[in-house]
Amino acid sequence: MKQKNTLPVVFLSPAIAILAVLALVPTVYAVIISFQNRELSRPDGSFIGLANYISLFSDRRFINAIGVSLTWEAVTVGMTLIIAIGLGILLFECASPRMRSAVCFLFLIPVILPRVSAAFVWKFAFHPLYGIITYPYKAITGQPLDLLSNPLTALGTVALVDVWQWGLFFAVIVLKLLETLPPQPFEAARLDHAKTWEIYAYVAIPMLKAPLISLAFVKMIESLRAFDLIYVMTRGGPGIATETLDMYAFSQGFIESGRISYASSMAVLMMVATSLAFTFLWKRVKS
Amino acid sequence: MSARSPGRFIGRIILYAAAFSAVFPVFWTLLNAFKNRVDIVTPTPLFFFTPTLDNFAYVLGRASVFEGLVNSILISGASVLIGAVLGLPAAYAIARYPNRWSHDIQFFVLSLRFLPPVAIAIPLMVIWLDFGLYDTRLSMTVTYTLLTLATIIWLSVPAFARVPKEVEEAARVDGYGPYAIFFLIALPIASRSLIGAVAFSFVLVWNEFLIALMLTTSDAKTLPIVASELTQLGRDVPWGVLNASVVLLSIPPLLFIGILSGMLNSAFKRKTS
């Protein structure tokens, strides 16, 4: 018979206790400050109830930021998956084993790069006068191309960097997933004279449905971390065309006006929204 | 596999192009880091030029860069160490001793990642200010421990789960206690994946930006903050210096690329065998 084992308690409790304290204290704090009117330069705040939340909903920039954030999530998650699946299949289909491992190695570079570095590398590449990406356009048309200061293209240009980092990385994972599939269904489909794209669309991708949904889930979470790229590349500009929720909360709470309570109310709303959405999605993924 | 076909050829071209896009921007930055300003600010990009080490000399000579480097090493190192010491045993307990809370605990650890960083950073800023610990290495290390601990637990649970049960069973028959099994059997067998998990958490905090931006102003500034300040300098834009500082910031994570790619391989290979 198993005797009473102390290991689970000894091993689990310190880590879980620390995580709980580190996660719960700031959450509770955020809620408390959000009911106050604290500012960075005036730490003695008084309670003002729901006033911050009420003014949020008449705040034009907040409404705009919700839209930008949702667009960002949709674009980066969608594009990343499309690129990842496309390149993953190409790697599986066209590349020799040696080429596979070499390309996989290179595909890991972007995602490991600090986002600040990635943002700068591309910001410079997109520079309208000295950029290497914009150079061909400038050489052919004689006109400079300024994608980051055009409100229509700025967000897409930043999103490109995010997709560059994650799409290539996920392509490697898609390849590894394809490699885990048993070869029999492929051979059966080939014997039925299925075209290559049909094999993937009707056989391979459906078999990988579960892990691909998990990948989408991971990317949704990671896409919440848009801040670094936007901070370095556009600062939310031009105007407020790329101002996501975290960028706006940051500038209200810290740099622009130090209205820490107002920013906290945004933070609380974001926490509630993401926790609800991801808990719901997670339960669906698991079931 | 089919023989040579036009489709396959086009596919390869696309793959080469993608690989090129992964490397070229980084390579271009590296090249620019060795250029004088006149060679960067040209209407036509230059591939051949007289290289200079001035940019690196400037970056490395600045006290702020050196302090940022020291801060980054100490803060990332300490938080990864604490995360590993506490997180690896916790992950083992979750993997090997499932109970009715295991799922909830795993979900709780994962759900920490759902929190938008800015939502953690804003209240933490107030907390550290109130405690008088704002802009110190201690407060940064504690904050980062939240990230490393959660990440290490999350990534190590599957690594421990892949350790064959029979091996542990055999050790138990040989008279090993539960702690001895963890230290002498499970830890060494899973070590390759575990090193990957720890390295990943290091890269994560080394690259972290938003929280450091809000929780430091001068003494505890980490390297990404210092580099971003350099890249925003403007005024006569010292492009060469900017490129050099970005290169410096990116070297440590790139050193781990081998370990991480090994982790990816082992994670997927074991599953099939």
Added chain:
Amino acid sequence: MTNGKTLVSSIAFACLLAGSVSSIAIAAECSGTIKVLAQPRDGLTLLEEQKPEFEKLSGGASFEIDYLNENDRRAKSKADASTIGKYNVYYIDEANVALFASSGWVAPLMDYYPADYDYADFDPGRQKVATYDGKVWFAPLTGGGDLMVYRKDLLEAAGITPPKTLDEYIAAVKALNQPDQGIYGTALRGQRGSGANVWRWMPFFKGFGGNWFDGKTPVFDSEAAVKATETYLELFKYSAPGSQTGGWDEVVGAFTSGQVAMIIESTPLVGMAIDPKSSQVAGKVGYMPPPTPLTGGGYGHGLAIGTKANADETSKACAGLFIAWATSKENENRRLEANQFSELNRTSVMTSPKFAELYGPDLGQALAETGKVTAVNFWQSPQWPDLGDRWGIILEELIAGTRTDIKDGLDELNGFAKDLVARSQ
């Protein structure tokens, strides 16, 4: 938790006990590192080469300068000063001197400024900018007004005489704009910020007779503001690429790389435009006061003593000594030697034979003339940065075209200003 790096520490008790209250005697016993938060200036870079001199002068103290670009420097110094205040010396300017002084984040400079460094020698205009509420708060590092700078070669080729009025100026900008040859009529600042796009917009606003406030009531949703904005947006059609979200740096870069025909900018631009090391158009540059009715944007940047990091009198005196030394005649002369035109602030240096020899009589005359139209364009209040930054964002949206109704934007700003005035009471 204490960090290894202690701030300026006080070991001057001996001097204090001896009863010597002379600030020099106190300051001569400084140690540790004086932390400075600044924006990049050639003058400060030059200063870093003289660390040993300061160490000797102060009795062992050193200094360390952290650099941030202008917008970030403003934001970060405000965030730092309002929270823990880790910096001994702040780089402040015309736009935030009122905020820093009235919040008690900086100390009155003259209480700690050694008399023999001769503060009265600074240009009177710059002294005026450094004064708020009857006290002096910073020692100037740079400052001035606006100049219209133009490419003599391009104007001659097009047969255009340098414009004297705004209408002539606009017509000339349109005529000179040749994007297909890589030449743009002008370059403006589009980047948000009270010291960026708003700074360049204000001469139009003030020139057309606009006012910020009538007593405590915001009144800037006026005809003048609408007309100023319309004119600014009109000129933006001929502005160099990159300037739509760019600031001073992009504008300077565009002009010195030869892409811009004519520009109205802060006076330091001239220094950079005529310096062959930083400019590809060095020999082709002319300058004049801005066309009427524009008012030049008077400004001044300088160093001030932080109060939080310098808790005791001794460390304040040490910071004061550092500021005095950094802006001293010796150091200004070094900047003159290094051809750093925009880093000069002292009357004695700008009237020196060496200055005339380097820059000729023209520049001195242009500076004197533009001094006459230089004015304080912004709202002199601690709340100015908040208000200016908010307008900066709206203006950036108008420039980017994501917003088209000028009047609507100004009304929004008026509402914001009312809220701001109400909150501060």
